Amino acid sequence: MMSNLIDKIGDWNPQLFRELKGRLKFFNVAIAVATSLLLQLVVFLYQLRELPDDRYSLTATYCRLHQVYELQQKQVYQESDQSRIADLNHFFSNNFCPQNEIDWQLWWQNHWEYTFLTFSVIFIFTLLVAGTYLLINDLAKEETRGTLNFIRLSPQSETSILTGKLLGVPSLIYLFILVAVPLHLWAGLSAKIAFNYILSYYAIVAASCIFFYSAALLFGLFSRSFSGFQPWLGSGLLLLFLFITMVVALSDNITLNNSTAWFRLFNPWDVTNYLFPNLFHVYYGSPVTNLQFFYLPLGTSVVSVVGLYLLNFGLCSYGIFQALKRCFRNPQASIISKEQSYFIVAFCQLMMWGFSVQISLNNERWDERLGGSLILLALYNLVLILSLIVVLSPHRQDVQDWARYRHQAVSSRKSAWQDLIKGEKSPALVAIAINLTIVTIPWLVWVSLTSVFDANNGQIWLSNDIDRFKVVLAIALSISLMMIYATIAQLILLLKTPKRYFWTIGTLGTAMFLPPTILQFLDISSSKYPTVWLFSTFPWAAIEYSGVTTIFMALLAELSVLALLNFQLTRRVRLAGESATKALLAGR
Structure with a gap:
């Protein structure tokens, strides 16, 4: 059978x-x-180890008489009569709950x-x-x-x-x-x-x-x-x-x-x-x-x-x-595609924000509680975006194939953008930018609709347009910084050195955590030196202590660095896409 x-x-x-x-x-x-x-x-x-037997206590849980004897015991102990306490203890030690009084x-x-x-x-x-x-x-x-x-x-x-x-x-x-x-x-x-x-x-x-x-x-x-x-x-x-x-x-x-x-x-x-x-x-x-x-x-x-x-x-x-279906036949493929990453990021934002926006059940201010939850949201999104940078960024051979043969499949500027958004072998910068946009949308909605209560000094922050504009600039700083990390990761993956993934992870980790660690070690606080912290991985710490002009200048500086890195990346991709004969004739 x-x-x-x-x-x-x-x-x-x-x-x-x-x-x-x-x-x-x-x-x-x-x-x-x-x-x-x-x-x-x-x-x-x-x-069955606690099965009531003939020596089951009168005050045990399943004896129907336990409430009567517990009340009597309480009264005797309140009176502090030592003789009666001794008699009661003697009674409990020599008498047990009858079997017919056990609540089986x-x-x-x-x-x-x-x-x-x-x-x-x-x-x-x-x-x-x-x-x-x-x-x-x-x-x-x-x-x-x-x-x-x-x-x-x-x-x-x-x-x-x-x-x-x-x-x-x-x-x-x-x-x-x-x-x-x-x-x-x-x-x-x-x-x-x-x-x-x-x-x-x-x-x-x-x-x-x-x-x-x-x-x-x-x-x-x-x-x-x-x-x-x-x-x-x-x-x-x-x-x-x-x-x-x-x-x-x-x-x-x-x-x-x-x-x-x-x-x-x-x-x-x-x-x-x-x-x-x-x-x-x-x-x-x-x-x-x-x-x-x-x-x-x-x-x-x-x-x-x-x-x-x-x-x-x-x-x-x-x-x-x-x-699993994507990687089972081809273990060398990335875990997710660019299109799938958009749905994943949107789903993560929906779930994380959904559980953050709740009605407080005690006397805690809802904006104070939400303000504490925003720190967790920022950390989760940081890990999410960095993971996508590592997963979506293609290696040298894939980029080389895309740069060399894309003219066969791409016939217009519209098709070129579609390839950057959906293509498997194209650089991931556009995809990372789209994912950052998805992450940013709930933050912008939150900034425009709410305020945050600061429990340290009892003041309400984000209560005027200047504070909101500073936060918007801080979000732009974070986006530009993530794009710089994505460009650096793609440049490293275009190298010919072995173990490029380990170099990428190591470089990103150093760029992210080494500057804040050094600043903390040197006791350079965000309140005293906010400009320095604006260029770190966590610019949010210095927003409250910085002026709008300072934040805007820091943003321009980061955008300049991003433009230079992308210029270098474009040059590397173009050189990688040249045919071997053309490179030989050009002396490269």
């Missing part, structure tokens, strides 16, 4: 057939089933709840960590044996191959979990947990598996330099992420009223604790109940919360899957 089922699967997805046939051996299946059953028995028996229904309900919650945690760790390890390890073995190239040459579609990997490689993990699902479901229903809450948990776990498994495949394709260490590295990073987010979910001072809330949507613990409040015994309630998105109170409904998590996992998994 199993053989016939696998054969039918092979007709639908040959790659899944290959994975299942290699893993669903009798011995492997028996081990997975036996391990799952043994784990269920251990968890069940472990929860409540005890079994809590027992099943503990069992359900224990398996809920085990499912998340087992599926995500073990499944991630198996997927990355499988790709590493395929690469070592050389069979991965044969799979790439297969007539199957990328979707079929990748789906077969996602479903087939962790198949024994799926079997391990499926054997434990009946007990988990029975425990949840016995604990009087709503069936739709349990189904919501299963949906969240399935969506998180698709996301992290897709990310694991992408990591496996681009981590060949780690040799055989990449399975441990990938699964270890995910395990660390799960532990850290579990600690964060246990914290009572972590809220979801800033841009970090989006990153917590990738954490399965918050929504699990929202569905099952006794998971971490957090008595102050889950922060998800106060979750807002552009003032929409999504946390008030289970449907909206689960829908938001599923939508986020679904969209991000789709994006990773598109990157």
Whole structure:
């Protein structure tokens, strides 16, 4: 029967057939089933360790008489009568709760709840960590044996191959979990947990598996330099992420009223604790109940919360899957295209700003809270743009091919701009400029519509047009600085030296962090020397202490540097595009 089922699967997805046939051996299946059953028995028996017996205390939780005796004990201790306290202690030590006074229904309900919650945690760790390890390890073995190239040459579609990997490689993990699902479901229903809450948990776990498994495949394709260490590295990073987010979910001072809330949507613990409040015994309630998105109170409904998590996992998994399809056949291709980068940047801005713009639930000023969140937004966008600079900037050979043969495909100025915006091998400066424009639009809207409360001196900033104009100039400074970094990165990638990516990352890192570090080390503060800080990676620190004329002159200086660098880049690209014969005749 199993053989016939696998054969039918092979007709639908040959790659899944290959994975299942290699893993669903009798011995492997028996081990997975036996391990799952043994784990269920251990968890069940472990929860029985506190089964009420003949020596169950009168003041214990499940004794129906405990409230009466606790009240009596409280009165005696308030009277401070030592003789009565001694008599009471003697009574408690020699008398126990009668068996007919034990609330067995409540005890079994809590027992099943503990069992359900224990398996809920085990499912998340087992599926995500073990499944991630198996997927990355499988790709590493395929690469070592050389069979991965044969799979790439297969007539199957990328979707079929990748789906077969996602479903087939962790198949024994799926079997391990499926054997434990009946007990988990029975425990949840016995604990009087709503069936739709349990189904919501299963949906969240399935969506998180698709996301992290897709990310694991992408990591496996681009981590060949780690040799055989990449399975441990990938699964270890995910395990660390799960532990850290579990600690964060246990914290009572972590809220979801800033841009970090989006990153917590990738954490399965918050929504699990929202569905099952006794998971971490957090008595102050889950922060998800106060979750807002552009003032929409999504946390008030289970449907909206689960829908938001599923939508986020679904969209991000789709994006990773598109990157997988793009890079699977050609490992040398960039992870994303220029067109895809525009959608990614727009999506990131939507999510980060959506969770930053919320109604304050306490006495905190909303503009003060938003002002603190803007620092996080600026840092996230800085990392995002720098990552895109490294990913989208093509290497020397690609630029050389584009410069040499573009006249065959480009017949007009309009086509030339389309090639710079969408082309795979053209320099990425125009694409970076478009992404910076997408990032800038929400900032300009914010500057024109709001003000910021400075908690240090109790003053309101951005309350007049001069302050707003200074911020607009600061945004222009940041854009010009990012464009300078992008031009430098493209110039380095046009060199003939080996390991150009490492040189690019090292140069950008030095240009970004060395000047502010030196200024801090020399105790050159932004309040005393604002002009110096205007030319650093963080010009925002000096905006409040600089005049409009000073900021404008700094902007002109950066634009001049950008123009010179682009002139040099244009010259390099033109020289790279010359034919070998023309270069030889010109004496180069």
